[in-house]
Amino acid sequence: MKTPTAYTRLTLLAAITAVLLPLSAAANEAAFNPHQLYEDNCASCHGSDHGGYLAPALNADTLKGRSPTALRTIVMAGSFDTLMPPFYGKLTDDEIRGVIKHLQSTPKLPNPPFTIDDMKASLKVYVSDESKLPEKPAYAIDNMDDVIGVAARGKYGRGEGSRAIFINSKTHQKIGEVPTGTAAHIIDYNPANPRWAYVKTDTAEIFKVDLYSMQAVRSIKTGWNGPGMGVSRDGKYIMAGSFVPHNAVILNADTLEPLKTFELEGIDPDGKQVSSDSGMIIGTPFADIFAIALENAGQVWVVDLTEGFPVTRITDVGRHLHDAFLTHGGQKLMIASYDDSIVAAIDLKERKIIKKLEAGCVPHVGGGSAVVVDGRTLGFGTNFGDCDKTVVSVWDLDKMEVVKQVPVAGGTESPAAHANAPYVAVDIISKDRRARTIQLIDKKTLEVVKTLDVGGHAYFPEYSADGKFLYVSAGYNGDEVVVYDSTSLEKVASVGMESPAGIFSHGRVRYMTRGLSPDDLAARDGGLPGAKK
Template sequence: MAERRTRNWDGYLIGALVGVVIALGVWAFADWASTTPEEVSTTIAADGAADGVAFTGTVTGRPAAEYYLDSCAGCHGTDRRGATGPALLPERLSQPDEYYTDVITNGKPGTVMPPWGHQLSPEDVTTLVAFIRSDTGEGPPQWTLEDIVASHEVLTPESELPASPTHSGAVDNLMLITEREAQSIAVVDGDTHTLLGKIDASYRAHGYTFSPTDERWAYNMGRDGWVFKIDLYSLQPVAKVRIGLDSRSVAMSDDGKYLIAGNYVPATAVILDAETLQPLKVLQTTAANPEGEIIESRVATILDTAPDLVGPYFLVALKEAGQVWRIDWSQPDFPVTAVSNVGHILHDGFLSQDNRFFYLAAQTDNWMAAIDVTEMKVVERIETGATPHPGSGATWEADGTSYAATVHAGEGKVTIWDLDGNQIVGAVETPGPGLFIRSSEHSPYVWADSVFAEEPHFVTVLEKAPPFEIVGTIEDGVRTLHPEFTADGAFVYVSDWDGNVVRVYDAERLELVAEIPDIVTPTGIFNSSRRSETLGH
């Protein structure tokens, strides 16, 4: 078994553009009546048809409803009733079509609404405007347990795989790079910065996790719900299964036996056998929101704790419900314990170095909730700034003190707090709103993007110790994001989404050392050394 570090804790996934034995103390279990996770998890209600709304237009060659679910629902809600972004319902859209055409094409300065004109034709934008003016239909489509089972496919029998790597790269230092619009994953050797090959994936490969017990296996999930088991020796997928229709998060148990993946549509989390990708359990994420209403909730981030520290648990954040579910994956029935009223519109999160605390963004509350994973209670709400979006987050030690930090999708700021008292100890202004922040125990600096800035090509590099001074700003490129360290912390990779290139920088001198061209719309970058961290996405 690969040795588990207490994380590569100086760093710690991609958000959308842009939360049972119910152990809640005073929670009245009777309110749930017959809707415990055990009872609702045997299947997903409905007939499994992915009909969407009765709108026939297409956007980039795809049904408009499908495009909306993938590209717009993260902020505006799967039912178009709003989340971090406003509701897009016919009765709410009081402006003429020209107004919405301009907003979609050019974005909305001062908000997290990005411009889409660089990837949508005028005809596509016109169709989207017509779509948001259309009736929402009967609700989001469904995807049943039977659909999941039927979708399973073996692509390459494992008996035919090579016994050792067929490429020259170091398996413990591979950079897996999402080619967002190419349905592909580029694989680069983190030692030599050489492109080794590309792996077929599904639409907008989103979540990554790596087996902690076998270096050859990685797992990826696309936003369209397809989960792939990937062989890092031969750089090919060996099996796939579709767990939902619009999906975001995936994590793996520390013993390498189980995967868990979360959906936006339908509102479910699915536990899979990691060896075969066969589904073991489906949990319908129906829960009470902070106002006490029972709702179907999208799944935000999912993490796995290290059993030698805390656990063994999966942590599942329910976006609209504002709950976190703790799933004990060591028990055959996967029992669930929940904490409620964490916040509104939960998103990304990360763990403290000892795994005791789960730090989770409540985006419309503008805070990071600190959850005691053992006690399952909220111990602090850290008001960090407008729309926190930590991605994988960043935690590190400096001069005997442990720190954590997040960037914000609503303002250009890195907020830093100490992990002992959960008090803010620093704030660093950046060129604009960002999505991702990352660091490494092997590097003295923290890197943060500003992908939502007016000029979205800045990466801010700051010191780990107070007063957290900025040591440099990377300005190369067109639209840059998602800094990721190599396994040894010597280099940082940065995607240039619109430039179709990934740049490599010396992590200490901040000098450009390589460019890797012909990477199509690169976004998320994930180093294979993450297998020794406690990660989710």
């Protein structure tokens, strides 16, 4: 070890003094980098480019004229009925003041790059020899489809509480927890091999998880922010898309190595050339393709999983596209347009728009749901209802027409259905006591028949693979997943975790869209690769 010189000793002394002595704000600002504080505490929700993501944009423009004192109170105490946590005790008062000053003087950054080389450099290998992993689950489970994964955000969107938590949906016991560093957002399962799950975080990191030994084996960062992710039907490819920057990437699902990136840009429905956030990305049992929504460009791209990954662009789908679900063996894609308040039906074989259907107000279909009732396939779509039309849309997916708009108590975000469960569950998200509740729509009468008071901010309902249990996240300030009997609607269990959000049943790989029966699908569509024979 080197002997400290007089100079370094002096620096050390100055540093200790800086920590010990009460200092003026000016002197303290030099002690931390406010942009780094923003990136380390705020950016996973508010966007690395200061342009907003799950949470509002924080920049000189959006915060113009806002009182620094009022902003400081929000940062310290959190914001009620949102995911904004209290930073009291986590950041010092000087740090909070420094970040606010920084935000009020920083413009939105122009699409900060994250290249294929950045992705390659971020690849981490936690288990180098996967052949040494156990050959079967290291815990008791009848069928891997009984695994339910919960994206636990963690109260601060990062840290100890941020995990993918896996539960046996027959016993309601946790079977594994995989720390993800920042908030887990999406969990997908490999349709070809039941042992692999993929977890994507709000900071665009993807973890390849071995469900048998319940650990991450590899991870890669694919951008700054963005939840979009899909897995191909053969389980060989993953496609991931980002809000920041505006790109998408195809990865080798085995090694997570990036194969090709795509710049997301195009002409929007109003004729303007725009750079675009990535919306949903979906693999389909219908073909070796991915479909990706370009939110701002209003386009859906179909990417063939062949040499060079060629792209077919479907334009003028709708303004501000977001999420989607599949029907008809995965040949048809139902995609929501926030600003046009429609859901567009797209034929992935012909690669064209079939029809645009009315969809309430600011449709957010979540994972969507479809059920077969009296020979008809009915699709269910939720919507935020920001313009007071709080309905759940029901469409006949064979005829592609609106059957009914079912009035519900407020805005909704995600419908859950199961072939064996009598009700379609929707989460009420309106910002008051209603946010505690889930409403149940009878599949046959298409009326709301029951309201469950779950607690917290109840959202993302999901049925177990056998349809016997309904799982609901009591998120935000709530800290549990609550389990109900699907028929009696009695509460049967509670599983504790920090700020749970999306719930993803492993059964999804078999029924494609929640509510469809794998057997019906197999019979009707000649046997899907993902369907159990």
